[in-house]
Amino acid sequence: MKVLVTGGAGFVGSHVVDRLLDDGHAITIVDDLSTGRRELVNPRAALEVCDIRDPRLGAVMRAAGPEAVVHVAAQAAVSRSVEDPLFDASVNLLGTISVACAAQQVGVRRVVYISTGGAAYGDTDVVPTPEDHPTRATSPYGVSKVAAERYLECWSGLSGVPVMTLRLANVYGPRQNPRGEAGVVAIFAHRLVHGEPCVVNGDGEQTRDYVYVADVADAVARALGRVEVVGVVNVGTGRETTVNDLYRRLAGIARTTVPAQHAPARPGEQRRSALDATRARTLLGWTPATALDGGLARTFADFRDHRGFVNHSATARPGDSTNRDPVHQSTGGRSTGSPDRAFASGGARETAMIDEELRAILVCPACKGDLLFEETRIICPACRKAYPIRDGIPVMLINEAEPWTPPPHRP
Ligand SMILES: NC(=O)c1ccc[n+]([C@@H]2O[C@H](COP(=O)([O-])OP(=O)(O)OC[C@H]3O[C@@H](n4cnc5c(N)ncnc54)[C@H](O)[C@@H]3O)[C@@H](O)[C@H]2O)c1
Incomplete structure (x- = not known):
């Protein structure tokens, strides 16, 4: 059409x-x-x-x-x-x-x-x-x-x-202008990438739906x-996330322990x-x-790799419709078609899309335990489940997991 x-x-x-x-x-x-x-x-x-x-x-x-x-x-x-x-x-x-x-x-x-x-x-x-x-x-x-x-x-x-x-x-994600008045994810991601302090207005307990x-x-x-x-x-x-929580999550992805600074509340700012x-x-x-942590990790990676100024000609491949969102933690979601700029450079796509930030935040949806990353699947040794990686996307859905048996121990 x-x-x-x-x-x-x-x-x-x-x-x-x-x-x-x-x-x-x-x-x-x-x-x-x-x-x-x-x-x-x-x-x-x-x-x-x-x-x-x-x-x-x-x-x-x-x-x-x-x-x-x-x-x-x-x-x-x-x-x-x-x-x-x-x-x-x-x-x-x-x-x-x-x-x-x-x-x-x-x-x-x-x-x-x-x-x-x-x-x-x-x-x-x-x-x-x-x-x-x-x-x-x-x-x-x-x-x-x-x-x-x-x-x-x-x-x-x-x-x-x-x-x-x-x-x-x-709305948050790659390409949002970090110099705008809103778009707190873009502002924080940009500042964290540049090692600049992030400022939270008021007590930071105001909520938004990201x-x-x-x-x-x-x-x-x-x-x-x-x-x-x-x-x-x-x-x-439908989920409320406080600005404080958002900062904590992004700071975790950025691996910084520097706390956010607080400034006076904006007059008339909506509370919830x-x-x-x-x-x-x-x-x-x-x-x-897209689960919040996965979306934040992608956004942060994009700001880190492209400094917020994503150039289509440098990153998108005409006709490439294979790039998909990497994390599906919610049930029943279909993959969306946003090009994955941060990881679109080809090569070993299965592992390239699961970068360090994503590895650091992914947990088993069944037991919240740590995971092992393989080429085509992600394993939870505690639950003995293997989650598939499709088109480079970790499919972290319990009903998509297969039973996993640990390899026999070799003395
Ligand atoms: N970003 C959010 O969180 C959010 C939330 C709710 C609704 N929206 C809505 O989403 C839409 C896009 O917002 P955004 O965040 O991408 O902002 P944006 O500023 O990035 O996008 C707006 C686009 O419209 C263009 N534009 C502005 N005035 C124009 C005009 N007179 N003629 C032609 N083009 C014009 C701009 O150049 C820009 O490309 C807006 O309608 C906004 O109200 C955004």
Whole structure:
């Protein structure tokens, strides 16, 4: 299918593009490169550098002739929305209307809109928060994203084009900008790689729902294929993780014992946030496949190896759809199609993808015991189980394990 992805040169959008290309779609990206980067653009996609508010968008859309649009582009910084709400609304609201109008002109059959969970719901009574909870956005950014949802809902009714809105939790993973205001995983990973102190605002007990970017791309791919499903769907893990816990995990991966520094709490910062993704499971068959520790290890490795500036031409191999997420600790998750930049250099893939960080954090899911790593399997000597390694991915699922017998002792 021909798919137009707005914002495909950004953090989330570039992973969405990679996944959709791997699924066999033909992709045109519309991005003004305001926060996106050309080097994040997959060379198998066509890039049109264009502002979504530009009157040229109609011509760009006609030339691309998409059957579906995934609208990712946005002014995504809460602080900028507070400083300049007009600009925020112009991109997030008027820009979305502009995308919808241009899409209608070329007769698209599906629109997937990327919205936000945490900023839309605000502080809620119910955590994890379901989709039918009232939205209590406390920033212009949250309001503009929810307003754009409402516009698209109205437009869908008028145009007959089915729209699905995905409200994302806190997305993390390779390629996130470590110099942004949010993206605490990217900020910590970047600072740990450079040996700089990490700063936690307030007591660090505020919680967020961290969802791995390739899992988000998987949700988008599913939303694209299930045209009969419309409305709002949360994309998150449902798990709350404190910033303190996040730092502990990342510091462990980085092998540092230096504690985080604490700074005053940010005024008005949300205390708790997690999304109930039951609808995503029921309607899209989506579950987050990447365990937090595995996702953090990959993110850290990516920042260490690429210093946060991943160059597609240097790391991705055109036509390579074999790279997969390395850790599947949850049950029933399918592998997602994010290229594995940190380990994509070929050679002994089975072992190369399981690097030191991952080895250090993997434990047997049955007994939490230490593991032995072989070429094609991972062994728990305590449980006498062997977990397979497929396409370089350790499949740490109890029901996938085979019985393992220790080799006979030779005197
Ligand atoms: N990162 C998260 O944790 C998170 C959480 C919830 C929702 N979201 C949503 O995901 C989407 C992507 O966010 P991100 O974190 O990847 O941010 P990002 O800044 O990396 O990506 C945004 C992309 O949109 C492009 N863009 C911005 N304004 C544009 C315009 N006027 N015309 C054309 N292109 C434009 C940017 O150049 C960039 O490539 C946004 O819609 C955001 O609201 C992100």
